[in-house]
Amino acid sequence: MIVAVDAAGGDYYPQNPVKGAIEAVEENNELTVILVGPEDIIKEELANHEYDKKRVLIHDAPQVIGMDESPGQAVKTKQQSSIVVGVGLHKAGKCDAFVSAGNTGALLAASMFILGKLPGVLRPTIAAYYPTFKGFRLLVDAGANLEIKPETALQFAKMGSVFCEQILDISNPKVGLLNVGEEEAKGTELLKEVHKELKSLDSFVGNLEGKDIFPGKADVYVCDGMVGNIVLKFGESIPDMLEKMIGMAVQKMELSSEEVQRTQKILKTALSSFNYENVGGIPFLGVNGVSVVGHGGSSPLAIKNMIKSAVQTVEQDVNGKIVASLN
Amino acid sequence: MIVAVDAAGGDYYPQNPVKGAIEAVEENNELTVILVGPEDIIKEELANHEYDKKRVLIHDAPQVIGMDESPGQAVKTKQQSSIVVGVGLHKAGKCDAFVSAGNTGALLAASMFILGKLPGVLRPTIAAYYPTFKGFRLLVDAGANLEIKPETALQFAKMGSVFCEQILDISNPKVGLLNVGEEEAKGTELLKEVHKELKSLDSFVGNLEGKDIFPGKADVYVCDGMVGNIVLKFGESIPDMLEKMIGMAVQKMELSSEEVQRTQKILKTALSSFNYENVGGIPFLGVNGVSVVGHGGSSPLAIKNMIKSAVQTVEQDVNGKIVASLN
Numbered sequence: 001m002i003v004a005v006d007a008a009g010g011d012y013y014p015q016n017p018v019k020g021a022i023e024a025v026e027e028n029n030e031l032t033v034i035l036v037g038p039e040d041i042i043k044e045e046l047a048n049h050e051y052d053k054k055r056v057l058i059h060d061a062p063q064v065i066g067m068d069e070s071p072g073q074a075v076k077t078k079q080q081s082s083i084v085v086g087v088g089l090h091k092a093g094k095c096d097a098f099v100s101a102g103n104t105g106a107l108l109a110a111s112m113f114i115l116g117k118l119p120g121v122l123r124p125t126i127a128a129y130y131p132t133f134k135g136f137r138l139l140v141d142a143g144a145n146l147e148i149k150p151e152t153a154l155q156f157a158k159m160g161s162v163f164c165e166q167i168l169d170i171s172n173p174k175v176g177l178l179n180v181g182e183e184e185a186k187g188t189e190l191l192k193e194v195h196k197e198l199k200s201l202d203s204f205v206g207n208l209e210g211k212d213i214f215p216g217k218a219d220v221y222v223c224d225g226m227v228g229n230i231v232l233k234f235g236e237s238i239p240d241m242l243e244k245m246i247g248m249a250v251q252k253m254e255l256s257s258e259e260v261q262r263t264q265k266i267l268k269t270a271l272s273s274f275n276y277e278n279v280g281g282i283p284f285l286g287v288n289g290v291s292v293v294g295h296g297g298s299s300p301l302a303i304k305n306m307i308k309s310a311v312q313t314v315e316q317d318v319n320g321k322i323v324a325s326l327n
Numbered sequence: 328m329i330v331a332v333d334a335a336g337g338d339y340y341p342q343n344p345v346k347g348a349i350e351a352v353e354e355n356n357e358l359t360v361i362l363v364g365p366e367d368i369i370k371e372e373l374a375n376h377e378y379d380k381k382r383v384l385i386h387d388a389p390q391v392i393g394m395d396e397s398p399g400q401a402v403k404t405k406q407q408s409s410i411v412v413g414v415g416l417h418k419a420g421k422c423d424a425f426v427s428a429g430n431t432g433a434l435l436a437a438s439m440f441i442l443g444k445l446p447g448v449l450r451p452t453i454a455a456y457y458p459t460f461k462g463f464r465l466l467v468d469a470g471a472n473l474e475i476k477p478e479t480a481l482q483f484a485k486m487g488s489v490f491c492e493q494i495l496d497i498s499n500p501k502v503g504l505l506n507v508g509e510e511e512a513k514g515t516e517l518l519k520e521v522h523k524e525l526k527s528l529d530s531f532v533g534n535l536e537g538k539d540i541f542p543g544k545a546d547v548y549v550c551d552g553m554v555g556n557i558v559l560k561f562g563e564s565i566p567d568m569l570e571k572m573i574g575m576a577v578q579k580m581e582l583s584s585e586e587v588q589r590t591q592k593i594l595k596t597a598l599s600s601f602n603y604e605n606v607g608g609i610p611f612l613g614v615n616g617v618s619v620v621g622h623g624g625s626s627p628l629a630i631k632n633m634i635k636s637a638v639q640t641v642e643q644d645v646n647g648k649i650v651a652s653l654n
Contacts, residue, residue, distance in 0.1 A: 133571065143507055146515045180470055180556040188473045188553065210560030214568040223557075226515065229507040230554055231561055233537030238565060241541040242597070244460065249597035259589065266590050270569070270576035 001031050003310050004095040005303070007045075008037030008064045008082040009102020011296045014045040017101065020303025022051045027304070031311065034059050034095055036086040061085035067296050071105030075113065083107055087114045090289050097290035097310035099281065101298035107291060108144055108284060115289035118319055120326040123152045124286030126225070126293065127160050128232045131274045132216030138164055138173075139221045140285070143229035148190075150197035153177075153222050157198055158325045159285040160220035166316040167309065168219075172203060176218030178227060179207035198222065239271050280305030283313050285322065290314055328358050330637050331422040332630070334372075335364030335391045335409040336429020338623045341372040344428065347630025349378045354631070358638065361386050361422055363413040388412035394623055398432030402440065410434055414441045417616050424617035424637035426608065428625035434618060435471055435611060442616035445646055447653040450479045451613030453552075453620065454487050455559045458601045459543030465491055466548045467612070470556035475517075477524035480504075480549050484525055485652045486612040487547035493643040494636065495546075499530060503545030505554060506534035525549065566598050607632030610640050612649065617641055 003024075007017045014037060021033040032055045035042050039060040046056070063081040065074040075084055086098040087110040100107050108126065117124055128142035140160040145152065157175045164173035177195055179187045184195060186207055198204045208217050213231070223231070246267060250260050272278075280302050281294030290313050294306045313319075330351075334344045341364060348360040359382040362369050366387040373383070390408040392401040402411055413425045414437040427434050435453065444451055455469035467487040472479065484502045491500035504522055506514045511522060513534055525531045535544050540558070550558070573594060577587050599605075607629045608621030617640045621633045640646075 133568075133575075146507065178557055180473065180553060191553075210557040210562075211564040213561050214564050226507060226518075227554055227557055230505055230537040230550075231557060234540050234558055234561065235537075237538040237541050241460075242569070245597040245600070246593060249593050249599075253593065253596060255593075262586065263590055263593050266573060266576050266580065266582070269580060270572040272576075273572070 001311055001314065002034065002095040003031065003307050004034040004036050004059070004086045004089050004098045005307065006037065006082045006086055006098070006100030006102050007035040007042050008061065009100040010294070010298050011067065012298075013037070014041050016298055016300050017303050018042065018045045018049070019300035020298070021307065022049055022056060023300060023304045024307040025052060025055045028311065031055065031307075032057065033307065034089065036061050036089065037082040038062050038064065059085065059089060065103050065106045067103050069103060069106065071103060071109045074103065074106045075109045083110050084114070087111055087291060090291070091115055096314045097283075097292065099292040099294065099303070099306045099310050101281075101294040101296055101303060101306070104293050107293050111284055111287045111289065111291040115287050115291065118286055118288050118323050120323060121286035122155055124284050125156045125159065127163060127282050127285055128228065129276065129279050129282065130213060130221070130232065130235055132214055134216040135273065136168065136279055137216055137219050137221070138168075139223065139228050139232060141223065141225040141228050142232050143225045144284070146225040148194065148224045150193045153194045154197045154200065155286070155326060157201060157220055157222050159322050160222070161203065162318060162321045162325050163282070163285060164219050166318050166321060167312055170219050173219035174205045175201055175203045175220045175222060176205050176208035176212070178221050178223035179209065181209060182207050194222070236276070239274050242267065242271070277302040278305060280307075280309050283310065283318070288319070290319070328355075328638055328641065329361065329422040330358065330634050331361040331363050331386070331413045331416050331425045332634065333364065333409045333413050333425070333427030333429050334362040334369050335388070336427040337621070337625050338394065340364070341368050343625060343627050344630050345369065345372045345376070346627035347625070348634065349376055349383060350627060350631045351634040352379060352382045355638065358382065358634075359384065360634065361416065363388050363416065364409040365389050365391065386412065386416060392430050392433045394430050396430060396433065398430060398436045401430065401433045402436045410437050411441070414438055414618060417618070418442055423641045424610075424619065426619040426621065426630070426633045426637050428608075428621040428623055428630060428633070431620050434620050438611055438614045438616065438618040442614050442618065445613055445615050445650050447650060448613035449482055451611050452483045452486065454490060454609050454612055455555065456603065456606050456609065457540060457548070457559065457562055459541055461543040462600065463495065463606055464543055464546050464548070465495075466550065466555050466559060468550065468552040468555050469559050470552045471611070473552040475521065475551045477520045480521045481524045481527065482613070482653060484528060484547055484549050486649050487549070488530065489645060489648045489652050490609070490612060491546050493645050493648060494639055497546050500546035501532045502528055502530045502547045502549060503532050503535040503539070505548050505550035506536065508536065509534050521549070563603070566601050569594065569598070604629040605632060607634075607636050610637065610645070615646070617646070
């Protein structure tokens, strides 16, 4: 099992990708990683670590795509970037998967362009984890497809369900449609059509509302990428917001530093299921390959878990099962 | 100042509307309320209270529109319902405003049908409060217009700004467009058009993302009703979610009951700015009258604050200022 890792992606490269990759290799004897990026900076970073030189390799890619660069433009003009080179290695069969905490749009564009779509897939999609009382569940689409059609939405539901079953270990995942009300007749004309289409699934539990997200009323939440992206980013801002609000409350209440510490510990425990580091990232679903995207701010732990997620996706043949589910 | 109050709306009628109305009258010497609903149940409830009989009146409306009834149908068939009768009283000049914690769709339909639109308004809108570090700000539209057009979005921004200035006391409120990224070229073709239209406002601060909601980067967040409704309901579910998650953490950590109490107190203080009871409700913006909608679960305090909000809207001539802002 060989996974290529973008060593020049995310907000903290090369430190975090390098450290995460080394940790992934330490945990899995069968795994080899290829660090893709400017060779000099990777070597310099590796010098700070002890690692198995046979299983932590380097592949030079001198260009770097910035987090804010326009994806299409960047992929076209930076053919020697870690993203384009990494996805190319995967396409050429030199590795089983590619993971990156870099520019999401550029990774998606490179993956679509270089790897192409799985047979039968209309549009690949970005799924995202969102935390519920039951653990992490899937929100799909999370921003790749700002507009959806009934037939693409049905495919998102099916692809998300395969991922849920294989990687999150949920048997018969329930599919819900994010909408403004529970009744079948709610929403725009388009959402009513999507609802009809999703009814062909035995696992469809109907429309669900914003308030149903945390309770985990579905395992796969279908929505367009506009709603998905806004809800996702809003949700991700909750722990930070809370920390600040609790900080303000603590000041107002003039607590002792001991009491403050204890409260922070309780909060941290309570919000541990919000911790994206523990799940790392999700592969683009519908792409003919395994291309895993993670947060720009990914920690070494998050990178390690992204690599793990890539390995699992390959081992469980998620793509083969997606193709089968669409037929 | 006379405000009619729906005594048969919301999840806890007649208790909460009756109690809230009595408290509003106690706080404001200039105010008279008319409780609208089935006379017998209102009288029975009023018997539990001391109140000024000259300023707490009853207007019989024997029918009740349920929270889950189809709005259009309910308004058509239940002409003697508290909502239709209450809005009718306002139209007939018997009161200055109508407030209800009942079926939002029915109240909107009745308001549109009976009161009509203010001159120059393309589409009335439902705005919602959302909590930020800076206090409550506005999200508009929150579900009345699932689809928007550039010209309606511009009006929402203007109407929301007037409300922000007059009722939330924010001078020169900033307008933001909820989108998937900050850059001008982000989003659907429609959102790009909306962005162009909003640029005609000096107060426009550009696109904002889901993560920018809590920090309060804008005072008026413009979005379509689909996004607004989902984000609103998702956000409203946060305090409940947190309470449960902290409860789970507390159990896991085997804390003393003292520590549990302290934590709950801190959490309550921290989340006090999430408390919708303190703001109550917002009038439909663009309707030719003052028709205030609140949560179904409104407490007496929330009802009292809805009435206060209605009084302020009348006193500050929000509608006159809306008409002026659209010219």
